[in-house]
Amino acid sequence: MNKEIALGIIIGLLFVTLVVMFCVLLVKLYIKKIKEHNQKEIAFQKTLNTTIIETQEQVLNNISQDLHDDAGQQLTSINFQLENLKLDSPELAKTLAPVSKSVGQLSQSIRSISHSLNNQLVMQQDVIKAIATEIKRLQKNKKVTIHYSFEELVSKKFSDHEKIFIYRIFQECINNALKHSKASIINITIRTKPEYEMVFSDNGVGFDLKTSPDKISMGLTSMKNRALDIHYILNIESEIGEGTTITLNEIKPD
Template sequence: MSRPIDQILVVIIAVVAVLLFLAILFLVMVMYHSSRRKQMAREKLRIQEQYEKQLLESRLEIQQQTFHFISQEIHDNVGQILSLAKVELNILQQQLNGNGELVVSVRDNVGKAMTELREIAKSLNHDQAQHFNWQENLREEINRINKSGVLSAGLILEGEEECYLKDQQKLITFRVVQEGIQNILKHAKASSLLVNIYQSKEYTNIMIIDNGIGFDPDAALNGHSGLGLKNILNRVALIGGVAEINSNTGKGTCLRINIGHA
């Protein structure tokens, strides 16, 4: 009697062992497929991020080429036309025996326009901007805004005097701050803005603050109106930085940018 029982036990043990093996095999297969899916998802995300980075780099390159073209056009064509107009106004004033007060006013305004256009052309030129002190360029931008009387603009520089940003980082940082200021001028309905820059050997921190009408950042980023904001975030990410937008309706906006010095 013991022999058949032993055989039954052996069969039961064998069946249990097979079932256990199949269960383990099933779990291993599930874990393997799950791991593969996660790996494929990560790879897909990596490829997508790489594609977006390359696309942004291409856009920036095209934009810089466009800026360079506009800069040359301002310098070569518009500047020459204004120079000729100024010469003609000088001749007209001489013909009027110095009595043309309106001519003098127009001539002075043409001179101011020429100066402004030269500054704009200089800031748009890629090669020039790489060698500029971007903070001084920004100071000039702030001065232009204050001269226009559109709103009151301020600039605070803190921390290290030496700039540790690379040339490409300087250029893109300058463009990002420019775009942030332009967004305020176009949309914020603000009476004042402040740009605060803190530099250390490890990082550069920038805050652009306004007292305007504010907005919902999430809604803007998810809609068509947020293209400018997305461009800012993408540009900052491209140079290894992080940008954060804090805003509430009726309470103004603060754009924070932090760029590490790798």
């Protein structure tokens, strides 16, 4: 009888062990499936983000080309006609001088905007210099004061992707500040050592990220996606009435 009881206990323990092992196997398979699904989801999202960004870049390049080829050439033609008119009618030279000056300034502005939209031109130059050039152009706007400081202890090399995405993030920061923040002062600080960091802050109206995260604009979402694609981190801090600070950091290599 005792042998039968012992045998029954052993068989019961083996059965329980098999059930537990089967459950563990099911859990492992479930976890593996979840990981595979997450990886596929991440890969799909990354592909989608890349497609969206590539489309945006193509649109910006097309706009840049249209500005250069169409608007730029038309302004050149208008300026040529004004110069001919001044030669044909010298008495109008003084009257037409301000018009010629305005057309020249507008032509230069369109040329600068065209260059800033074209990623090929951004890739061909130093991204820090491209940012500084754009800031210099924007500083002519008397409605907002832009302070810029740059600290570079050693020269930093950027990949083409980094150049384009860093510049686009900078442009989006500027665009949001000028169009939505109602800021009167913008501060931009860039450092390149130990890793790249750009701090962009304004004294504008700000917004509430904590209570309304769903209201983050497509522009801010696009900036975060661009940052992730080049292994950078974008941090946004803002409060209503307290302005906004956006920090772009390069992720330190392991």
